[in-house]
Amino acid sequence: xxxxxxxxxxxxxxxxxxxxxxxxxxxxxxxxxxxxxxxxxxxxxxxxxxxxxxxxxxxxxxxxxxxxxxxxxxxxxxxxxxxxxxxxxxxxxxxxxxxxxxxxxxxxxxxxxxxxxxxxxxxxxxxxxxxxxxxxxxxxxxxxxxxxxxxxxxxxxxxxxxxxxxxxxxxxxxxxxxxxxxxxxxxxxxxxxxxxxxxxxxxxxxxxxxxxxxxxxxxxxxxx
Numbered sequence: 001x002x003x004x005x006x007x008x009x010x011x012x013x014x015x016x017x018x019x020x021x022x023x024x025x026x027x028x029x030x031x032x033x034x035x036x037x038x039x040x041x042x043x044x045x046x047x048x049x050x051x052x053x054x055x056x057x058x059x060x061x062x063x064x065x066x067x068x069x070x071x072x073x074x075x076x077x078x079x080x081x082x083x084x085x086x087x088x089x090x091x092x093x094x095x096x097x098x099x100x101x102x103x104x105x106x107x108x109x110x111x112x113x114x115x116x117x118x119x120x121x122x123x124x125x126x127x128x129x130x131x132x133x134x135x136x137x138x139x140x141x142x143x144x145x146x147x148x149x150x151x152x153x154x155x156x157x158x159x160x161x162x163x164x165x166x167x168x169x170x171x172x173x174x175x176x177x178x179x180x181x182x183x184x185x186x187x188x189x190x191x192x193x194x195x196x197x198x199x200x201x202x203x204x205x206x207x208x209x210x211x212x213x214x215x216x217x218x219x220x221x222x223x224x
Contacts, residue, residue, distance in 0.1 A: 015045045015053035023062050023073055024155045025124050027163035028080070028209075034063060034071040062155060076159060078210060084156045085206045091150050092134060092198050095141035100186045100194040105140035109186070112136055113179050120172050127161035133179055137186075164208045171208060178204065 009017075019039065026032060034054065040047045054071045057063045063071040099105055116129035131154055138150045165171055178201040185197040 011045060011049035012052040012056075015039075015043060015049040016056050018043045018045065019050070019053050019057060020062070020155070023057065024158040025162060026073060026159055027166065028076040028156070028159040029163060031075040032073045033066070033069055034073065036070065076156060080156060081160060081206070081209050084153050084160070085202060085209075087149065087153055088134075088157075089199065089202055091138055091146050092202065093195050095138045095143075095146070096182070096186065096194040096198040097191040098141040099137055100189060100191045103189065105136055105186075109133065109136050109183055113176070113183060116179065117176050120176075123162045123165040123172075124158075126165060126172055126175075127158055130161060130175060130179075131157050137182075160209055164205070168208050168211070174204070175201075 019034070036047045036050050036054070039045075039050050039054075043050070054063060054065075058065055058071065063073050066072045112129060112133040116126060116133060119125040119129055135147075135150065135154075138147055141147075165175075178197075182194065182197040182201060185194040188194070
């Protein structure tokens, strides 16, 4: 094997990535129990690597083990929303100011915007592209510590974002328009304008996330 080739994924790694994606796609107000048998059947992966993957997910705080029941994915709370959005405000406001003053990032930001606009009909793909759009700005600011902290919020962002898109008519179109305003503000070279565009977008996002709504039914992805 060439030293430049990626090694093949192990079964535990495949199970981990599959489960992480499934959990990340679960709307934030839903909870679910994860049965090793049902996961193995749904993913086509045997139970031993599934068990190892669940242990990794537990260590990462994405699931909790419940005696005699299996692994539990808890619903997120209003406090979780507030905490995540506070982290985003601090990091993204700083990043928007810095990249605008430096004339960054380049055309890749517009590419992410185009990809998101093309995914309007797929809530999960739309939010994945949403996250990459914001990560592009944070990464361009050049602080690896902030970048790592921001990355740690990604799974909460995905879960919350999918639910917001599903529950708010027209929100996808508004998000694209708000992102376009952020791109234009960064292009302007005015850090204050870029900061205002970011803060306005995040304030609207928080309002949508915390709007009263009827809880969604718990999905049957891993019934025991």
